[in-house]
Amino acid sequence: MSNSSRPSWDEYFLKLAMLASERSTCPRMHCGCVFVKDRFVLATGYNGSLPGHPHCEDVGCLVVDNHCVRTNHAEINALTQAAIHGVNIKGATAYITNMSCTTCAKALIAAGIVRVVVFSDFHDTLATQFYTQSGVEIVKLPMPDRMIKYDIESYSSAKKTEKSK
Ligand SMILES: [Zn+2]
């Protein structure tokens, strides 16, 4: 059996960020973020409205200066989740579907993120400059396979047991 489709650790956590992005509620941008330290997932986030507020996909975006301002970005929501649960993300890697905006980059730097892994650019921001200036390693990978290969026919022992009955 070939292992060629087995994701690397970086691809694995990027795919988790892609999965988180499926929860995004703004049609202008779907973004996911996962904080990881020692291969341990500390927090996840996606861009979405404040708790109790309407979703862009239901009521339309709230656009100011060509940006939708209704949602907190994925990075901020992951930071917020860590804060609520008292999780220290200092020294962690941030896996993000898109390169941060300037504001999120500043928040992650201040929170002690040391490495950022992305596969997509988000242009016209100072994020890369700020990350670099603060010594945060930026790794840009090709987008991982968008499919999740849950092959129950081939790998489920329960299925095989049922067949063998
Ligand atoms: Zn929106």
Ligand SMILES: [Zn+2]
């Ligand atoms: Zn942002």
